[in-house]
Amino acid sequence: MAEPGSQLKGLLQLQLASDASAVAHLPYVLASLAQDSLVPSSHLAKWSVRIASLLHSKDAGARWAGLCIAHKSSIISRSFMVESAAAWLPIVVPTLSRPEPVPIPKASIRLLTTIFTAALEMSEFQRQISLPNVPKFTAALSNLAASHEDVELKELCLDTLARLIPIYPNAHRATFSSLSALALSFLNGGYPRPTPTPLVEAASRLSGLGILWRKALDDNMAFGWEAFHAVRTTFPNEGRNNQAPPQTGVDPSIAVPLNVDRVRCCSIIIRDLLSTMTTRPVQIPCGQLIKFAAALVSSSTEGQADGFVDPTTRAMEISIVPSLWKYGCEIITSLSSSIPRYLEPSLAKLLTILAFRLEQSPSSHQKAYILTALQNLLQKTRFADTPIAPNRIMRAVLPELVIVLSPSTTSDAITSATTDAAGSKKGKKKAKSYAGDEVFKVTREVICPTEIDAQILLSALEIVRYSIHNPNLSDSQSSLASRILLSLQLSLSQLSPSVLSPNPQAFFQVQKAVNSICTEIASTSSVSLQKTLPLIVRDCVKNGDAETHASLDLLLHPRLPPIVRPIPSTNALTLFRVEESEEEASARKTLGLEFAEGHGEHNPADQDAEMQDSFVPPPVATTKAAEPARPTQSSTASFFASNPPPASHPADTTPAPAAPTPTPAPFANWKPTTVVPQATSSAVASTSSAVGSTSSAPPPRIVSDGEEDEDEEMPTIDLGSDSEDEDE
Incomplete structure (x- = not known):
């Protein structure tokens, strides 16, 4: 058994023999120290003396090594x-x-x-060591944060002050005003460069520790409103009576970026103040906070104040409007996380504003923080009692899911490349595209090339999860969202993770979210359960997710009796195209979702049935043709296609040429056939095409003579004429 302190003895004799060797072997010394290294022994006192000698060394490297060794020994x-x-x-x-x-x-x-924080329960140590030295330490940190140029050191000083003040509140009571002024000096914005975000967050955490919490929040709100109005000088305002404010002579290239940075600081302070632990109950000005956030998100680039407007100031104020949207969304996210119940009176207003921003086709970065704020609102709060907002949100979010279902345009790319590269008349010929060209394509475009795109897709899925259970959501939007989600689930099972995103974790997160949402949809309606459960079970079992398996087990073997409720109508959820309403079809076409039918040929089932007097339906070859086609993994995955079907074939609309008057001779070998009603055959054809049927062109129509001349009577056929001739 090794002698106690033998490890310290070896370190003192070899690695710490001199100041230079202590600096060179510092990583090894720190890695060698363990809890059993500092057990009581004769070498422990020598270890303490060696640390003190390193701290007194004239070499800066040796002093730094002594501080590091003392810190590791204290831990x-x-x-x-x-x-x-x-x-x-x-x-x-x-x-x-x-x-x-x-x-x-x-x-x-x-x-x-x-x-100062490791021995808080030792009252005697606190009285003799900590309390006399904490004020000195605080004063040194304040001076260092105010005067030093290194940003990381400033951040460390502010974080340390924010950590010590709650532990020693009485020791910092006299220095509270100076510490508050120090924090606000970093929260006043910066020009020409904005204040670094880590430094702003550290100063914000320090300012949120004040004793007068409500006063700090009110002062910050006044500071934020002042900065907001300073960047909206060229826009009409009710308080200014549509008059431009007086020009202060400040250069707009300085004033506008400075005030935008102040708005950013204000949003960070609001977040930290709402997450601060207070010792007594406080009143939160919810109305003012919601009004400020709504004003930021509602900022637009339209409208102009009356009077003379400086074009430079106008251009700069228009350019920073997306930044105001971002900071407003951050405040909404903070409010929904801290005080979600107090947002419910203004929830419809906030949802409408965010839905309107999504409808304006923002950029990817703008869309990311708008969807994040919308996701937090729907997740933390209850349903908004408004029939408009849920439908607007669903219409604005569904296009973010459709990008996964868009097919590759290989043939179009080949055609455009050939046309552009050719310079002669011979090269300008239209390039031919063949079915199956996408098989020979070596590279494919990534659906979500950046992390922001993957985040947008995940946020959109979560928004759909919370919106689809809203009772105010229309039947057409609910049905369309369910069909898109089911198509997503089946498409992801055939998609490579590298095609969705360069980050493989993003693919599994998206697939897990889609499977979970589809399982929830299947468990809420008997109609959807009957139609989609086999597809959902197959894909979820193939995925191998434990959470999804638990949900499926609860769905297949419920622990509670079924809920007594009326069975929803067929229009409540449609899986096939023949069942969808006109409103749902219009929404689907708006999203660019069209069915791939018959290799792009027009399907007569799309047209209304024309009732004619002498119409004879086509014969049915076998009895199996009347059965609806079952969706398979390869066919059901392509419920939708991005390219709309071409125009109808002329043969479908042009009437057939007149036929000669029929005689009994051609019907000599006539045999009766099974007659299928037109509505049934149309439904079968539409159902087969909805699940991706690639059958051949529709059978030709049999045109009778009655279509040519309705007044002419059909000739009668004497069935006994042949027998009479034989008798004669």
Whole structure:
């Protein structure tokens, strides 16, 4: 068994023999120290003396090594730290007031923070060591944060102050005003460069620790409104009576970016204030917060104040409007996470504003934070009692899901490339595209090439999850969303993860979300359960997700009796095209979702049935043709196609040429055939085409003579004429 302290003995004799070797072997020393290294032994006192000598060294590297070793020793042994703290503090605290290389004050701050927070339950240590030195440490941190140029060091000082103030509130009561002024100095915006975000967040956490919480929030709201109005000087405002505010002579290239940065600081302060733990109940000005967030998101580029408007100021204020939307969405996200129940009176207004922003075709970055705010609102709050907002949200979000269903346009790309490359008349001939060209395509475009695109897709799925259960959602939107989700599930099972996103985790997150939503839809309606459950079960079992298996088990073997409710009508959810309403068909065509039918040929089932006097339906070859086609993995995955069907074939609309008057001779070998009603045959054809049937062109119509001349009577056929001739 090794002698206690033998490891310290080896480190002292070899790695820490000199200051230079201590700096060179510091990583090995820190990695070698463990909890059993500082057990009581004869070498422990030598270890403490060696650390003190390194702290007193004239070499900056040796002092830094001593601080690191003291910090690691304090973490692994609290008793050793308690015994050595009194000797370390007079050496370490003054290093924060002297000009030192940046690593030394960083190491000093970490060591002092560990000393002041590791022994809070030891009252005697707190009384003799911590309380007399904490104010000195705080003053040194304030001076260092205000005067030093290194941003990371400033951030570390502010974070340390925000951590110490709740632990020692009475020790910082006298310095509260100076600390608040220090935090606000970093939250006043920056020009020409915005204040770094980590520094702003650290200063915001420090400002949120004030005793007067409501006063801090009111001051911040006034600061935010002032900055907001400063970047809307060329836009009409009710308070200004549509008059442009007086020009202050400040250069707009300085004032506009500075005030936008102040709005950003205001949104961060609101987030930190709402997440601060207070010792007493406080009143939250919910109305003012919601009004400020709605004003930011509602900012538009339209309208202009009366009077003279500087074109430079106008152009700059228009350019920063998307930034105002972003900060407004961040405030809405903070409000929905902190006070979701207080948002419900204004929930319809906020949802309408966000839905309107999505309808304006924003960029990917703008769409990301709008969808994030919308997702948090729907997740944290209850349903909004409005019939308009859920439908607008669903119409705005569904296009984000359709991009996964868009087929590859290989033949179009080949055609355009051939046409552009050819320079002669011979090369300008139309390139031929053949069926199956996409099989020979080596590279495919990624659906979500960036992380933001993948985030947009995931947020859109979550929004659909919460919106589809809204009772105010129309039947057509609910049905269309269900069909798109089912198509997504079947398409993802045949899609490579690298085609969806470069990040493979994004594919599994999307697939998991789609499977979960489809399972929820299947469990809410008997009609959808009957139609989609086999497809959902097959894909979920193939995926192998444990959570989805648990949901399916609960769905197939319910632990509770079924809910007593009326069976929904057929129009409540449609799976096939023949069942959809005109409103749903219009919404589907707006999204660019068309069925792939018969290799792009027109399907006569799309047209209304024309009732004619002498119409004879086509014969049915076999009895199996009347059965609806079952969806398969390869066919059901293509419920929709991005390209609309071409115009109808002339043969479908042009009447057939007149036929000669029939005689009894051609009907000599006539045999009766099974007659199928026109509505049934149309339904079968439409059902088969809805699941991706690639059958041949529709059978030709049999045109009778009655279509040519309705007044002429049909000739009668004497069935006994042949027998009479034989008798004669």
